[in-house]
Structures are given as structure tokens and as C-alpha cells.
Amino acid sequence: MTSQLSTKRAWWRWRPDQQWEGYLFILPSFIGFFVFVILAVIFSLGISFSDWGLTGFKAWAGVENYQALFRDPVFWRALHNTGFYLITIVPSQLVLGLAMALALNQSLRGVGFYRLIYFMPVVTTIVAGAIVFRLLFSTHGPVNGLIEGVAGMFGASVQMPNWLGSTRHSKWAVVFLTLWKNTGFTMVIYLAALQGVAPELYDAAHTDGANAWQRFRHVTLPMVSPTTFFLFIFQAIGAFQLFTEPFVMTQGGPANSSLSVVQYIYLAAFRDIRMDKAAAMAWFLFLFIFIFTLIQNRMQRHWVYYETSD
Amino acid sequence: MKRILILLTVTLALMLVVAACAVPPAPKEAAPEASEAPAASQEPITLSWAFWGSPEEAKTHQKVADAFMAGHPNIKIETMVAPWSDYFTKIQTLWAGGDSSLIPDVLFLWPTPRYAAEGVLENLDPWIKKSGYDLSDYWPALLESAMYKGSVYGLPRDIGLEVLYYNKDIFDAAGLSYPDDTWTWDELLAAAEKLSIPGERYALGMEGGKYQLWVGQNHGSILDDMRNPSKCTLDDPAAMEGVKFFADMMDKGYAMRDADLSQAGGDAAVFQSGQVAMIIQNASRVSAFNAANMNYDVAVVPIPKGGQRSASAGGAAWVMSSGSDAKEAAWTFLSWLQDTDGGQKIYTASGEIFPALQSTARSDAFLKADQPPANRQAFLTEGENAKVGRFGYFPEWGELNGSIIGPAMQRIWAGEVSPEELLPALCEQVDAFLAENGYPK
Numbered sequence: 001m002t003s004q005l006s007t008k009r010a011w012w013r014w015r016p017d018q019q020w021e022g023y024l025f026i027l028p029s030f031i032g033f034f035v036f037v038i039l040a041v042i043f044s045l046g047i048s049f050s051d052w053g054l055t056g057f058k059a060w061a062g063v064e065n066y067q068a069l070f071r072d073p074v075f076w077r078a079l080h081n082t083g084f085y086l087i088t089i090v091p092s093q094l095v096l097g098l099a100m101a102l103a104l105n106q107s108l109r110g111v112g113f114y115r116l117i118y119f120m121p122v123v124t125t126i127v128a129g130a131i132v133f134r135l136l137f138s139t140h141g142p143v144n145g146l147i148e149g150v151a152g153m154f155g156a157s158v159q160m161p162n163w164l165g166s167t168r169h170s171k172w173a174v175v176f177l178t179l180w181k182n183t184g185f186t187m188v189i190y191l192a193a194l195q196g197v198a199p200e201l202y203d204a205a206h207t208d209g210a211n212a213w214q215r216f217r218h219v220t221l222p223m224v225s226p227t228t229f230f231l232f233i234f235q236a237i238g239a240f241q242l243f244t245e246p247f248v249m250t251q252g253g254p255a256n257s258s259l260s261v262v263q264y265i266y267l268a269a270f271r272d273i274r275m276d277k278a279a280a281m282a283w284f285l286f287l288f289i290f291i292f293t294l295i296q297n298r299m300q301r302h303w304v305y306y307e308t309s310d
Numbered sequence: 311m312k313r314i315l316i317l318l319t320v321t322l323a324l325m326l327v328v329a330a331c332a333v334p335p336a337p338k339e340a341a342p343e344a345s346e347a348p349a350a351s352q353e354p355i356t357l358s359w360a361f362w363g364s365p366e367e368a369k370t371h372q373k374v375a376d377a378f379m380a381g382h383p384n385i386k387i388e389t390m391v392a393p394w395s396d397y398f399t400k401i402q403t404l405w406a407g408g409d410s411s412l413i414p415d416v417l418f419l420w421p422t423p424r425y426a427a428e429g430v431l432e433n434l435d436p437w438i439k440k441s442g443y444d445l446s447d448y449w450p451a452l453l454e455s456a457m458y459k460g461s462v463y464g465l466p467r468d469i470g471l472e473v474l475y476y477n478k479d480i481f482d483a484a485g486l487s488y489p490d491d492t493w494t495w496d497e498l499l500a501a502a503e504k505l506s507i508p509g510e511r512y513a514l515g516m517e518g519g520k521y522q523l524w525v526g527q528n529h530g531s532i533l534d535d536m537r538n539p540s541k542c543t544l545d546d547p548a549a550m551e552g553v554k555f556f557a558d559m560m561d562k563g564y565a566m567r568d569a570d571l572s573q574a575g576g577d578a579a580v581f582q583s584g585q586v587a588m589i590i591q592n593a594s595r596v597s598a599f600n601a602a603n604m605n606y607d608v609a610v611v612p613i614p615k616g617g618q619r620s621a622s623a624g625g626a627a628w629v630m631s632s633g634s635d636a637k638e639a640a641w642t643f644l645s646w647l648q649d650t651d652g653g654q655k656i657y658t659a660s661g662e663i664f665p666a667l668q669s670t671a672r673s674d675a676f677l678k679a680d681q682p683p684a685n686r687q688a689f690l691t692e693g694e695n696a697k698v699g700r701f702g703y704f705p706e707w708g709e710l711n712g713s714i715i716g717p718a719m720q721r722i723w724a725g726e727v728s729p730e731e732l733l734p735a736l737c738e739q740v741d742a743f744l745a746e747n748g749y750p751k
Contacts, residue, residue, distance in 0.1 A: 054405050054428035071746060073739060074713045138573045165569025165724050254569060254720035256713070264713075270399050272709040273424060275406075 097186025426458035464627030468663035471621035515586035518568030525552035526620030542740035622700035
């Protein structure tokens with residue numbers, strides 16, 4: 001226990017026993033991080049509390065930029081859209097990713113090939129993907145053709161959705177693009193987690209007479225729950241920060257129906273030259289994500305199972 | 311001791327890096343009189359010149375720079391080109407950085423009032439006065455698009471006014487007479503009915519964003535004053551009727567819906583493929599249609615009975631950076647660019663623009679281009695009647711139109727809501743935006 005006492009010392013205290021030269025090695029990277037990230041972040045906080053134009057500081061503005069945000073209907077629309085992306089994209093990605101991982105965790109012939117195929121969108125350029133998706137989801141495109149065909153088989157005629165041109169469907173087009181792009185990543189992480197589950201646990205469950213569903217529900221799910229937690233947080237942050245997908249696929253339209261918050265930040269900064277408003281939105285989004293993640297972190301003890309924790 | 315020394319060095323280095331980044335250089339303040347560049351200087355002055363454009367357009371720009379340098383051996387032009395999508399981010403970053411050696415001296419810019427309000431542009435009034443540059447040669451109302459608080463901050467290169475392009479083959483096959491300047495909305499509708507074939511061909515392809523053309527023709531307007539607005543007037547009967555005319559054309563299947571048009575590749579693509587018989591667009595399409603050997607011509611845009619021609623007087627302008635350290639040379643170049651014997655002629659002859667100067671438009675560079683369209687007079691007629699109305703000439707216009715008006719109108723073009731339903735609600739939002747930003751000022 002005496003050794004533990006020494007580690008109680010504040011982290012910044014000089015410790016002669018420590019190989020302080022180590023700090024020298026991380027210094028080049030730290031300088032870059034400090035100048036281009038930390039400094040810029042602190043700087044943007046200052047901008048958000050001032051009247052800031054193209055050439056710089058004009059006057060202090062207090063919380064005026066933040067108050068103006070809440071009166072801005074377009075900001076609310078963007079927030080609403082981002083919430084929609086969050087509640088559609090995150091759960092579907094987790095479910096789809098786990099399902100794909102379970103399927104590809106079998107010893108099938110050519111399983112490596114399938115894993116490659118499903119992972120391919122993750123490393124594909126999003127712009128190329130978006131162009132293909134624009135064609136797929138165009139009014140007379142293959143997706144509508146498929147819907148028409150299926151509906152025709154049942155003798156029904158349906159109004160073809162105008163995926164990119166109507167305010168009701170544009171968000172879904174963005175959601176599908178994002179799922180296509182990112183689910184492969186979820187699958188790979190789950191695949192690694194599944195392979196880390198000890199086979200003895202399944203054997204024991206099998207001996208106890210558990211059927212396939214029970215083995216999944218009571219062995220697999222709890223054992224991969226730390227991974228689920230990680231992916232949940234990771235993807236929720238990704239959904240909050242969604243930018244490229246709506247930017248290249250719908251440009252936020254029509255009628256701002258697919259505009260995300262980060263896209264609106266970009267527009268405020270570079271279309272409207274309102275750096276102060278953009279900075280205020282960025283900090284608001286940061287606080288939102290921070291609180292969201294904090295809550296999730298607190299909630300995790302109710303459903304995340306760490307094998308080593310007892 | 312050695313350790314402390316290393317630590318000190320490292321700390322010092324860190325502070326230097328931080329200091330270098332944190333201190334913004336002071337902006338240069340120089341009145342035209344203060345910068346004295348002796349004309350007889352032997353040392354050539356280097357001007358940096360920035361513009362956006364496709365590779366083909368960049369070639370025309372380079373031709374212009376070469377022609378200028380041939381006549382002005384003591385000025386050297388360095389060009390900086392970026393595609394439209396990156397251009398503004400790039401120059402905004404340069405301005406924000408404040409390093410005058412990196413900021414271009416002369417730039418192509420839109421919208422000028424937005425940047426003038428930020429103080430990065432040179433007020434051209436003193437230069438115009440000093441050199442006696444002739445402003446009366448510009449199309450009516452065009453200069454206003456480059457003015458801020460009553461002063462000229464830029465010289466517009468071209469005027470983006472629209473004409474009606476029509477496919478002669480389709481008109482001949484339908485047995486219709488070609489559009490001319492006697493056509494009203496009634497003739498347009500009657501022709502549209504005959505020209506459209508459901509599921510196969512639309513009569514008209516026109517970007518939704520150009521709707522103000524119909525509003526202005528019908529004596530309506532977007533705001534009560536496009537320079538210093540106090541309220542939205544889109545819900546006035548005259549404006550509403552203009553919007554309804556366009557929306558009805560879409561509802562009846564005469565005009566292609568905006569989203570379908572952009573998904574099909576834009577108006578040039580659908581006009582060339584024969585999916586539409588007419589488009590309403592500016593002069594930028596001429597070179598593409600000629601290259602494709604199309605059988606087409608242009609006409610003035612039909613107006614309602616009792617209406618007025620209402621082409622939009624607006625175009626991107628050449629501006630001078632207020633931080634430029636070679637303003638004398640920059641003005642020489644700027645005024646040469648906007649001279650019928652200088653840059654204007656080269657741009658016009660390239661077939662990419664309809665010139666901002668009336669004398670250039672009436673010169674052989676435009677009228678005797680020896681290529682279709684035959685009826686180039688249509689551009690002149692629209693130019694003579696050009697008006698303020700499409701764009702607001704106050705700094706917040708880009709935000710108002712980009713975030714509120716434009717997106718709301720998209721719902722009409724998508725057929726989701728009628729103009730009667732949407733416009734009053736939209737006007738409430740616009741009025742709230744104007745009040746929030748302190749208008750009228």
C-alpha cells in the first residue's frame with residue numbers, strides 16, 4: 001500500500017524517479033496539438049462571446065450570440081434534423097452491425113471475402129458514394145423502381161417518394177447513405193468483440209439447456225456490451241457532427257429539411273461571414289454532446305457488463 | 311543545471327510559436343493619395359489577381375492578363391484561381407489572416423456589399439473621380455449590385471440577365487411560331503400546353519431560384535426596398551400572382567420541378583437532350599449550345615399583360631483589396647479590365663458572358679459573334695430594362711435568402727404547399743429576421 005501512496009502525488013509534481021525525457025519525445029506532437037487544436041478551441045470560445053467579422057474582433061457581445069441562436073428558427077430546424085439523424089442512425093447501425101458481425105462470425109466458405117465487401121464502404125470516398133446515392137434515389141432511379149416493382153407484385157400502386165426533392169423524405173436519403181457508409185465499421189468492431197467471447201461460456205450455457213436465442217440474449221449480448229457502449233457513444237457523437245453526408249447529397253435541402261447543425265455552422269462561417277455565430281453554435285453543440293455523453297456514462301452501470309469488474 | 315537549460319529552451323520555443331500565431335498583423339490603412347507609385351518606375355510592380363472559374367474560364371482569364379501585360383510592361387500580373395466551391399473559403403481565410411503580401415490586390419467577388427461591410431474592400435469613388443472613369447456606360451441599376459452605403463466598391467464584369475432559349479426543331483415539329491417580343495404569359499402558356507408531353511417532355515426548364523423574374527414582371531417585389539428593407543412584400547397580390555404563375559406551370563406539368571431539374575443535370579443538360587423545349591437562363595449557356603451544334607435561338611422573356619421587362623441587374627464584380635500595397639497599379643488594371651478596348655472585349659468575345667458595359671454589348675465583340683443565337687438583340691432589350699430586385703444589397707441578404715427565403719420557396723417548387731399558404735407565413739419569418747438585424751437602418 002505504500003507504493004500506492006506515492007502515486008497519490010499530484011500529477012504535475014516533479015518526480016525525480018520519472019523518465020522526464022519522455023516528455024521531450026511527445027513535445028513535437030504536443031506543440032502541434034496545442035497550437036492547432038487547444039489554442040484554436042480556446043480562441044473560438046472568445047469569438048463566441050464577441051462581435052467578430054471577417055477581419056477580427058469588433059466588440060465584446062456577452063451572451064448575445066447565444067441568445068440570438070435561440071431566436072433563430074433555422075438553428076432549431078437544424079437541431080431538430082440532427083436529433084432525427086441521432087435517433088435513426090445510431091440504433092439501426094448498432095442492430096445492423098451486430099447482425100452482420102454475427103453472420104460473418106460463422107465459419108462460412110469465403111467469409112473473408114464478405115467481410116471485405118461489407119467493410120469496403122468505410123474506406124470509400126464519401127463524395128463518390130453520395131453521387132451514386134443521388135442516382136439511386138433520383139425520382140426515376142433504381143430505388144423507386146424497386147418499390148414500384150414490389151408494390152406491383154401486390155397489385156398496389158404507390159406514390160413514388162421524391163427522395164431528394166421533398167421535405168418528408170430527404171432526411172431518409174441521408175440516413176441510408178450514412179448507414180451504408182458506416183455500418184461496416186460497426187460490424188468490424190463487433191466482430192472483434194465476438195471473437196473475444198470465451199467458447200466455454202457457450203458450452204456451459206448449452207449444457208444448461210439454453211437455446212440459441214437464450215445463448216445470444218444471456219451470453220453474447222452481455223459479453224459484447226462494453227463494445228456496444230463504445231460504439232453507441234462513438235456513433236452518437238458522429239451523428240451529432242454529421243456534415244459531409246447531407247452536404248454532398250442534399251445540400252441541406254429542400255427547405256432546410258436535411259440541414260445538420262454542423263452544416264449550418266459551416267454556412268454561418270463561410271457563407272454569411274458570421275464567425276461569432278458559428279463559434280457560438282459550435283460551443284453549444286459541444287456542451288450538448290458533452291452532457292449527452294456524461295449521462296450515458298452514468299447510465300452504463302445499468303447495462304454494461306465488465307467481466308473484470310467483480 | 312543542464313535539465314533546467316533544456317526546459318527553458320523548450321518553454322521559450324513554445325512561447326515563440328504561440329506568440330507568432332496569436333498576434334494579428336495590423337491592417338494596412340492607405341488612402342489613394344498616400345500610395346505613391348511613380349509611373350516611371352523601372353522596377354515592375356507585381357499585382358496578384360484572384361478569380362474563380364473552370365479550366366476553360368481560367369484560360370480566358372490568362373488571355374486577359376497576357377493582353378494587359380503586353381500593353382503595360384511595368385506591371386506584372388500573377389493569377390490565383392480556385393473553383394467556385396473553394397474560392398470564398400480561401401480568400402476569406404487570407405483576409406482573416408491579414409497578411410497583405412498574401413491577399414490578392416484585385417479580386418473577382420460576389421456579393422460585393424457583404425465584403426464592403428467588413429472593411430476589406432477599397433472604396434473606388436476617389437479613384438473613379440481622379441481618373442474620370444465613365445460609370446454611365448453600365449447597364450441601368452447594375453452598379454448598385456457593387457455599391458455599399460452609396461459608394462462604389464466594385465466594377466461588375468457582366469450582367470446575369472436571362473433570356474428565353476428555345477429549341478427550333480421542337481417548335482417546328484409542333485407547328486408553333488417562334489417566341490418574339492410580342493409574347494405575353496398567355497402565349498407562353500398556350501405554347502407550353504402544346505409543347506409538353508407527360509412523362510416525356512416539359513415545355514420549360516427554369517431554376518426555382520429565378521422565380522423573382524415573374525414577380526418583378528408583374529410589378530411585385532421580394533422586399534419593399536432591396537437596399538434598406540423594412541418588410542417582406544412577397545404576400546402582396548402582385549408578387550403572389552408572379553409566384554403562382556410559376557408554381558402553376560409546374561403543377562400542370564409545363565415546367566420541370568426544380569428538384570427534378572437539378573437531378574437531371576440542370577437546364578443546359580435537359581435542353582440539349584430535348585427533355586425541355588425552352589429554358590430561361592443567362593448568356594453563360596451560349597458557348598455550350600454552340601459547341602453542341604444545337605438548332606436554337608433566343609427571345610426576350612414573355613411578360614404579363616400590363617407587365618414590365620424585369621431582368622435582374624446583378625453580376626460578380628472586380629474589386630480592390632483595401633490592404634493592397636500597389637493601389638495605383640491595381641486601379642490601372644481594374645479600369646482596364648472594365649474597358650471596351652480592354653478586358654471586357656476579350657471576355658465578351660469568348661462567348662462566356664454578356665458584358666456589363668453597354669458599349670461592349672453594342673460592339674462587334676458581342677453583336678457580330680458570327681454564331682448563334684441570331685437574335686442577340688434580345689439581350690440588349692433585357693439589358694436596357696434591367697432592374698434591382700433579385701438580390702438584396704445589404705450585408706445580411708445572403709443569410710436571409712440562403713437560410714430563409716430560398717429554402718421556403720423550395721417547398722412551393724416541390725409542390726408541397728401553395729403560394730397562398732406559404733407566402734404570408736414566410737413573410738412573417740422574413741420580417742422577424744429584418745427586425746432581429748435592426749432593419750430598416
